[in-house]
Every structure is written in C-alpha cells, then in structure tokens.
Amino acid sequence: MLCFTENTVASLHRIFYPFFMTLNPEWTHDFSMDSFSQIEKHLPIPTFSNEEKVKVGNGYWASPIGLAAGLDKNATAIDFFSKLSFGAVEVGTVTLRPQSGNTYPRLMRIISKRSLRNRMGFNNQGSHLIFKNIIKAxxxxxxxxxxxxxxxxxxxxxxxVEYQMLYQKFATIADYLVINISSPNTPGLRLLQSKKTLQNLLMSLDEVRIKTPKDLFIKISPDLSSKDLEEIIEVAIEKKITGIIATNTTIMPEYGTGGISGGLLKALAKSIQKRCLEIAHGHLEVIGVGGVDSFDDLWEFWSEGGRVMQIYSSFIYQGPKILININEQIKKLKIKYQLNNTEELISFARSTPGASFK
Ligand SMILES: Cc1cc2nc3c(=O)[nH]c(=O)nc-3n(C[C@H](O)[C@H](O)[C@H](O)COP(=O)(O)O)c2cc1C
Known part of the structure; x- marks a missing residue:
C-alpha cells in the first residue's frame, strides 16, 4: 500500500500544475475530484492537538483555514479534504432538487491574476444524494x-420553504449550516439579502432552528452597499445567527459574466470583512474568505479581530502547499512569542498591532 502525506499531494500538484493549466478548467476540476477519492485512501488519518484548535461558534476548527464552498459541491471528497490540514470543510451549495447549472463554458481561469471566473449556477446532485454522500464520509x-x-x-x-427543508435535513448531520444568499449566478438570489426579505427568511427558519439548533452562518456578497451590510448584520444579531461568511464572489463586468474570486477579489473582500468585524463588534463570528493566499492575510484578519478564514482559488493555484506554509508559520510564531496554542497567537495578533509575523 502506497503511503502519501500532505507533502506528497503538494508535490503532485506542483508536477501536474503546468499541464492542468492548459486543460479545460471544469474538466480538470472533475478529474481532480475523482482522483481525490483515490488519493485519499493512501493518506494517513489526520491528528491534531488541542493546541491547534480554534473555537468558532459551538465547534472547534482543527486549524484556522477551512475549505470554502463550491469546490466539493456534491460532498464526494469530504474525506480527502478532511485528511489535509484544513480546519473545517464546507460542502455545497446544495439545493433541494438536483440541477445541472448554467450552460458551458462556466468556469474560466484568469491565471495572471491568480483568479477564477465562474457562472456555474449551483450545479449539484440535490439534497437527497448529497445527504447520502455525507453519511458515508x-x-x-x-x-x-x-x-x-x-x-x-x-x-x-x-x-x-426550500431553505427550511434543507436546514431540517442537514442540521441532523452537519456541524454548521450556511445560508447562501449571495451567489451572483442564481437569478434573484442576492435579493434575499435585503433587510425585510432576510428577516422573513430567518423567521421562517425559527421553527426548524428551535427543533435542531446548529451553528448557522449567512454568506454575503462583497457587492453590498454599506447600508445593506449594516442591515444584514443588524438582522443577523437580532435573529441570533452564529456569524457571517464574507465574502462570495464579486461581479466585474470587464472580465465577463459570472463571479470573480481569488486575487482580483482580495481587496474588496478584505474591506467588507473589516467592516463586518467593526459593525458586529464581537456579537457575531466573521469567517473571512476572498483572495486569501498566504499567512499574511490571516495575520491581518487576526489583527482586525477575525479568527478563521476559508480558501478556494488559492487552493487551485497553490494546492496543499498553501496549507503547509500557513501551518508552518503558525508553529514558528508560537515558538517565537512563546505561546501555548493557536488561540493565544490569535489574541496576540489582535492585541499587538505591528508585531512582526515573519
Ligand atoms: C468555481 C467556483 C464555484 C463556487 N461555488 C460556490 C457555491 O456553490 N457556494 C458558495 O457559497 N460559494 C461558492 N463559491 C465561492 C467561494 O466559496 C468563495 O466564497 C469565493 O471563491 C472567494 O474565495 P477565494 O477567493 O478563496 O476563491 C465558488 C467559487 C468558485 C471559484
């Protein structure tokens, strides 16, 4: 039996990267997802200590970097991603009924900007099959x-009604749920972010949330006006939501239709995350996502009061190397500043602005 490590997977990524970048992006994605379940069998069972954990809501992330939604839409590679040093794995977006998504081509690379443009449109196998996939993991x-x-x-x-049914179904097996009301590729979806509609949506979830309480996040768009952003946070606090995931992809018509992620999104996502942290003022968790591609981004987020972040595009461009680099940096800094655990390092970054993180 072959024995792989996260480093082996990082090397495979480095070797195949130049070739894959010449192939159709969605084909490469599907091929990689199929390969992941094969590779997973050769990876060791991950271990992580209490010193590495970060509390988010009622759960503990094994590290401060999680996998963002959209990469494992059908929950077919949970075990592969769980065996890498991701702190948490998010699957979906799952819709109640299966749907095939938009027409091709719908996933494009903007390699020079380390970005992706997608107009996938929630292609997924639907809640029934995805539920089964999760149970098997x-x-x-x-x-x-x-x-x-x-x-x-x-x-x-x-x-x-669909959000209600989906919450009810997945709250029994998930550690946390995310209401996605921010994808630019589903007509009308972003309208659910308006104050009154969001209030009604969350009210309709009250009943199922009382029955099966679970950490619940709202994933927001980076293209919100500051008034809309303030109102969403106000409603989220009022409705006792666990937190906000900021952000989904942005619209940049100069690059074409769909949502832009990665390097091109970074500055905008950062400004929204900062604003969320300021407005929420500790009353909500804020999970940062959008263009995160190094430990520097995580440190900056910590210094602003954030705790955990997610990645998608940088995993495509850097592979597991990004996780290895971030975790090495965390270890190094704990030693440098004589801290016992990651929670202490996060507090240190917050309370010591300007501290060196190199
Ligand atoms: C191809 C692709 C598909 C995505 N699908 C989803 C999705 O189904 N649900 C969702 O909430 N976000 C989805 N996202 C958005 C990501 O989860 C993330 O919010 C965004 O890409 C910004 O992070 P990044 O810059 O690290 O990629 C998708 C992103 C990409 C590139």
Missing amino acids: NRYHKLLGVNIGKNKDSTEEEAF
Whole structure:
C-alpha cells in the first residue's frame, strides 16, 4: 500500500500544475475530484492537538483555514479534504432538487491574476444524494459545514420553504449550516439579502432552528452597499445567527459574466470583512474568505479581530502547499512569542498591532 502525506499531494500538484493549466478548467476540476477519492485512501488519518484548535461558534476548527464552498459541491471528497490540514470543510451549495447549472463554458481561469471566473449556477446532485454522500464520509473529526441554496426556478416563497427543508435535513448531520444568499449566478438570489426579505427568511427558519439548533452562518456578497451590510448584520444579531461568511464572489463586468474570486477579489473582500468585524463588534463570528493566499492575510484578519478564514482559488493555484506554509508559520510564531496554542497567537495578533509575523 502506497503511503502519501500532505507533502506528497503538494508535490503532485506542483508536477501536474503546468499541464492542468492548459486543460479545460471544469474538466480538470472533475478529474481532480475523482482522483481525490483515490488519493485519499493512501493518506494517513489526520491528528491534531488541542493546541491547534480554534473555537468558532459551538465547534472547534482543527486549524484556522477551512475549505470554502463550491469546490466539493456534491460532498464526494469530504474525506480527502478532511485528511489535509484544513480546519473545517464546507460542502455545497446544495439545493433541494438536483440541477445541472448554467450552460458551458462556466468556469474560466484568469491565471495572471491568480483568479477564477465562474457562472456555474449551483450545479449539484440535490439534497437527497448529497445527504447520502455525507453519511458515508468518515470526516476524521473535522467540522463539516453544509452550504444551502435555493433552486434556480423557485419563487421567493418557494425559496423560504426550500431553505427550511434543507436546514431540517442537514442540521441532523452537519456541524454548521450556511445560508447562501449571495451567489451572483442564481437569478434573484442576492435579493434575499435585503433587510425585510432576510428577516422573513430567518423567521421562517425559527421553527426548524428551535427543533435542531446548529451553528448557522449567512454568506454575503462583497457587492453590498454599506447600508445593506449594516442591515444584514443588524438582522443577523437580532435573529441570533452564529456569524457571517464574507465574502462570495464579486461581479466585474470587464472580465465577463459570472463571479470573480481569488486575487482580483482580495481587496474588496478584505474591506467588507473589516467592516463586518467593526459593525458586529464581537456579537457575531466573521469567517473571512476572498483572495486569501498566504499567512499574511490571516495575520491581518487576526489583527482586525477575525479568527478563521476559508480558501478556494488559492487552493487551485497553490494546492496543499498553501496549507503547509500557513501551518508552518503558525508553529514558528508560537515558538517565537512563546505561546501555548493557536488561540493565544490569535489574541496576540489582535492585541499587538505591528508585531512582526515573519
Ligand atoms: C468555481 C467556483 C464555484 C463556487 N461555488 C460556490 C457555491 O456553490 N457556494 C458558495 O457559497 N460559494 C461558492 N463559491 C465561492 C467561494 O466559496 C468563495 O466564497 C469565493 O471563491 C472567494 O474565495 P477565494 O477567493 O478563496 O476563491 C465558488 C467559487 C468558485 C471559484
């Protein structure tokens, strides 16, 4: 039996990267997802200590970097991602009924900017099959988030019922749930972010949340006005939501239709995350996502009061090397500043602005 490590997977990524970048992006994604389940068998069961854990809501992330939604839409590679040093794995977006998504091509690379443009449109196998996939996964003690969304052709009222049904179904097996109301690729979805509609949506979830309480996040768009952002946070606090995931992809018509992620999104996502942290003022968790591609981004987020972040695009461009680099840096800094655990390092970054993180 072959024995791989995270470093082996990082080397495989480095070797195949130049070739893969010449191939169709969605084909490469699907091929990689199929390979992951093969590679997973050769990876050791991950271990992590209490010193590495970070508390988010009612759960503990095994490290401060999680996998963002959209890469494992159908929850077919949970065990592969759990065996890497991700702190938590988020699957989906899952819709109630299966749907095929938008027409091809719908995933494009902007390599020079370390960015992606996608107009996938929630292609997924639907809640029934994805539920089965999750049940089959081992998860290796990593937290699992399930990101839920509405079907493309559903009206607003139907969407409320769908979120309710999806919450009810997945709250029994997920560690946290995410209401996705921010993808730019589903017509009308972002309208659910408006104050009154969001209040109604969250009210319709009250009943199922009382029955099966679970950490619940709202994933927001980076293209919100500051008034809309303030209102969302106000509603989230009022409705006792665990936190906000900031942000989804942005719209940049100069690059074409769809949502932009990675380097091109970074500055905008950072400004929204900073604003979220300021407005929420400790009353909500804020999970940062958007263009995170090094430990420097995590440190900056910590210094602003954030705790954990997620990645998607940088995992495509750097592979597991990004996780290895970030974790090495965390270890080094704990030794340098004589800190016992990652929680202490996060507090140190927050309370010592200007401290060197190199
Ligand atoms: C191809 C692709 C598909 C995505 N699908 C989803 C999705 O289904 N649900 C979701 O909440 N976010 C989705 N996202 C957004 C990511 O989760 C993330 O918020 C965004 O890409 C910004 O992070 P990044 O700059 O690290 O990629 C998708 C992103 C990409 C590139």
